[in-house]
Amino acid sequence: MKARGKILLVDDDPDFLEMHKAVLExxxxxxxxxxxxxxxxxxxxxxxxxxxxLDLMMEKHDAGFSFCKTIKTDPLFRRIPILMVTSVAEAxxxxxxxxxxxxxxxxxxxxxxxxxxxxxxxxxxxLLQKRKEQE
Amino acid sequence: xxxxGRILVVDDEMGIREGCRRVLAEEGYAIDxxxxxxxxxxxxxxxxxxxxxxxxxxxGIGGLDLIEKxxxxxxxxxxxxxxxYASIETAVxxxxxxxxxxxxxxxxxxxxxxxxxxxLEKRELRLEAQKLYQDREQKLLELAGExxxxxxxxxxxxxGVLVTNREGQLVLWNAAAVKMLKLxxxxxxxKPPSHYITNQPLIESLEKIMDSKEDSVSMISREIPSxxxxxxxxxxxxxxxxxxGRLLGAVTVLRDITKLKEIDKIKSQFVSMVxxxxxxxxxxxxxWLGLLLSGxxxxxxxxxxxxxxxxxxxxxxxxxLVQDLLEINKIEAGKVAQKMTPVQVFDILGKTVxxxxxxxxxxxxxxxxxxxxxxxxxxADVQDMEKLFTNLISNAIKYNVxxxxxxxxxxxxxxxxxxxxxxTGIGISRDDLPRIFDDFFRAENxxxxxxxxxxxxxxxxxxxxxxxxxxxEVKSEPNKGSTFSIYLPCRT
Numbered sequence: 003m004k005a006r007g008k009i010l011l012v013d014d015d016p017d018f019l020e021m022h023k024a025v026l027e028x029x030x031x032x033x034x035x036x037x038x039x040x041x042x043x044x045x046x047x048x049x050x051x052x053x054x055x056l057d058l059m060m061e062k063h064d065a066g067f068s069f070c071k072t073i074k075t076d077p078l079f080r081r082i083p084i085l086m087v088t089s090v091a092e093a094x095x096x097x098x099x100x101x102x103x104x105x106x107x108x109x110x111x112x113x114x115x116x117x118x119x120x121x122x123x124x125x126x127x128x129l130l131q132k133r134k135e136q137e
Numbered sequence: 138x139x140x141x142g143r144i145l146v147v148d149d150e151m152g153i154r155e156g157c158r159r160v161l162a163e164e165g166y167a168i169d170x171x172x173x174x175x176x177x178x179x180x181x182x183x184x185x186x187x188x189x190x191x192x193x194x195x196x197g198i199g200g201l202d203l204i205e206k207x208x209x210x211x212x213x214x215x216x217x218x219x220x221x222y223a224s225i226e227t228a229v230x231x232x233x234x235x236x237x238x239x240x241x242x243x244x245x246x247x248x249x250x251x252x253x254x255x256x257l258e259k260r261e262l263r264l265e266a267q268k269l270y271q272d273r274e275q276k277l278l279e280l281a282g283e284x285x286x287x288x289x290x291x292x293x294x295x296x297g298v299l300v301t302n303r304e305g306q307l308v309l310w311n312a313a314a315v316k317m318l319k320l321x322x323x324x325x326x327x328k329p330p331s332h333y334i335t336n337q338p339l340i341e342s343l344e345k346i347m348d349s350k351e352d353s354v355s356m357i358s359r360e361i362p363s364x365x366x367x368x369x370x371x372x373x374x375x376x377x378x379x380x381x382g383r384l385l386g387a388v389t390v391l392r393d394i395t396k397l398k399e400i401d402k403i404k405s406q407f408v409s410m411v412x413x414x415x416x417x418x419x420x421x422x423x424x425w426l427g428l429l430l431s432g433x434x435x436x437x438x439x440x441x442x443x444x445x446x447x448x449x450x451x452x453x454x455x456x457x458l459v460q461d462l463l464e465i466n467k468i469e470a471g472k473v474a475q476k477m478t479p480v481q482v483f484d485i486l487g488k489t490v491x492x493x494x495x496x497x498x499x500x501x502x503x504x505x506x507x508x509x510x511x512x513x514x515x516x517a518d519v520q521d522m523e524k525l526f527t528n529l530i531s532n533a534i535k536y537n538v539x540x541x542x543x544x545x546x547x548x549x550x551x552x553x554x555x556x557x558x559x560x561t562g563i564g565i566s567r568d569d570l571p572r573i574f575d576d577f578f579r580a581e582n583x584x585x586x587x588x589x590x591x592x593x594x595x596x597x598x599x600x601x602x603x604x605x606x607x608x609x610e611v612k613s614e615p616n617k618g619s620t621f622s623i624y625l626p627c628r629t
Contacts, residue, residue: 017421017447021428024444028434116424119433 006030007130010051012042012069018087018115022055025119026126039065043072046079053129055122057115058088081136083110083129087117142166142257143185147177147203148192148219153242157190160246161253174198181207181214187260188215188253190240193227204234213263215256219244297370297391300377303384305347307333317391319364336361339372339389346374346387360394368395410577411462414592418455422448454589461593464524468600475521475604479514482522482556482625486545489526493534501540504530508547512554513627517605525601526556528594529621533560535590536619553607553624564615573611574599 009031013019019035026033034049036042046054054073058066066086073079110129113121144166146157154170161168169186171177174197181189189207193200204216218231218239228239237256240249288309291298297314301307306327314320320333330343338361349355357374371394377385425448428434429441490504497504533543541561548555565573569580577592598621602609606626613619 015417015421017451018424020447021424021444024434024436025428028436115420116427118427119431123433 007052008032008034008049009126010042010045010049010054011035012039012054013057014038015057018057022122025122029123031126039069042069046073046082051082052133053126054082054084055126056084056086058086081133083133085110085125085129086112087115142187142253144253145169145171145177145180145186145189147171147174147189147195149173149195150192153192153219157249160249164250164253166253174203177203178206181210185211186214188217188256190217190219193218193220193231201231201234204231204236208235213260213267215260217252217256299389299391300386301330301343301389302386305329305343308386314391317363317370317393336364342372342374343387343389346376347384349376363393368393369398370394407576414458414577415455418451418458421451422455454591458591458593461591461597464597465593465600468521468597468604475518477516477518480517480519480522481512482515482517482554483508483510483512483547485519485522486526486556489523489530490545493530497534497543500534500537502534502537502543504543504545506545508545509549512547512549515554515625515627517625521601521605525598525623528598529558532594533558533562536560537562552626554627556623557620559618559620561618564617564619565611565613566615570611570613
């Protein structure tokens with residue numbers, strides 16, 4: 003069976019890499035993982051994934067933002083949808099919303115950690131669908 | 138007058154004396170008699186009288202002199218002159234010398250009794266007036282004292298105080314207010330607030346409070362910048378009203394809350410950091426459990442067991458974190474919890490090393506204890522020392538390489554016992570070095586190498602050393618190793 007799509011997971015927490023990988027692979031996606039923004043950028047260039055699931059808070063607090071900026075300003079990669087997952091919202095007392103912060107964060111969707119498996123699958127599915135329609 | 142009037146009759150004519158006594162005794166007065174001025178004066182010195190009837194023409198001391206002498210004893214005694222020469226001149230002379238009235242001889246009992254009654258009433262009024270006058274004097278004295286006391290109290294206050302009157306003029310202020318608001322021109326009283334105060338928000342508040350409806354009690358509480366813009370002031374402002382609720386002015390109290398704001402900020406930063414640190418493991422646990430419960434992924438029992446143990450590991454790290462937070466709290470709660478006794482740190486070091494032997498063996502790390510077993514004693518809390526060495530030695534193992542080594546040495550100078558723990562581990566980069574004692578800080582390479590930790594171990598170590606009036610130092614070279622040195626004051 004051909005994979006439903008190639009997904010890159012970027013997260014510095016190995017537990018989330020593993021659990022998201024298990025869910026997505028179980029539903030027929032091809033999944034690769036990266037534990038840092040730097041490794042993630044390498045994998046994007048090498049593998050050209052269909053979608054990226056990115057943790058906002060990585061080794062440095064703005065690593066997620068600069069990762070997004072790099073991808074979204076590169077003509078080769080800017081069409082790859084980025085799903086941001088994070089636990090930053092409550093921790094810092096303010097809440098990101100896609101509507102308000104989406105522009106400069108340049109992500110395509112936004113979820114709070116931990117993401118229930120069905121929500122993760124729905125969102126990934128929706129983003130890939132949207133991308134297909136745009137092509 | 139409740140007590141009967143006390144009357145002295147001074148006259149050399151016995152008929153007059155006896156006549157007066159009879160008439161006045163009948164009226165219920167207490168009567169004493171004197172046959173000349175000397176005796177009269179003696180009587181007056183012996184006991185108090187309300188009224189003295191005195192004959193002008195007597196041998197020895199004359200009536201006029203007696204009036205003066207008795208008035209020296211009590212100026213409010215009513216002096217009534219009995220005179221045979223009922224002339225204007227004598228009457229005027231007597232009144233000039235302080236007599237109240239005169240009674241021309243011969244007189245009727247009625248005339249005597251009326252005059253005495255009137256005199257006594259006068260006496261009562263005079264005494265009343267005197268009392269009122271004294272009361273007023275006393276009140277004025279008290280008021281003056283109160284005012285200066287109030288100024289002293291307000292002057293001593295660390296909080297700034299400003300009082301404005303109904304016209305909005307500054308009437309009372311203290312040194313703290315001058316300093317906080319950089320008040321100017323306070324030597325020119327009676328000007329509007331803007332003459333003294335440059336702080337616009339404060340002037341606006343003053344206007345607002347003076348504008349408030351008279352029957353409503355209002356109160357303004359706001360934060361404003363200080364005169365030099367460097368600190369934050371909390372302003373409490375309230376109208377001052379009289380008993381009828383009429384506005385008399387406003388009182389403003391200023392408090393410098395800069396430090397409080399800073400502490401508050403540090404506190405919220407810490408809470409936010411703690412919340413984030415707690416949330417990460419909790420989110421992972423929730424994630425694993427969610428995954429298992431969702432049934433999204435059909436996996437074998439072995440796989441599920443593995444996921445559960447991953448969740449358990451995160452739960453354990455969460456527990457360790459909470460444990461460390463409690464530890465920090467305990468240290469910060471202060472010396473109450475500490476039991477300071479003279480201790481031999483070398484012994485505690487030895488025990489801690491023993492405890493970690495199995496863990497070190499697993500990584501083939503050798504531990505060498507050098508240094509003196511007979512160090513001077515240090516005043517310390519044994520549990521704190523155990524925790525301190527545990528944190529440093531477990532770090533030395535965690536961040537060490539396979540087959541590395543740990544060397545523990547001691548040193549001694551005139552004031553401090555030194556303990557030096559040297560490892561051959563991954564070391565700390567120059568960038569990270571200044572931050573390793575910060576709450577929750579974890580060096581980049583430690584995170585990369587998946588070494589578990591709460592990021593509080595060194596925070597706790599530093600807090601323990603600080604609370605023992607010692608200091609902690611670290612030297613490190615990446616990929617060569619680190620040396621943590623603790624210096625504790627010796628017991629002399």
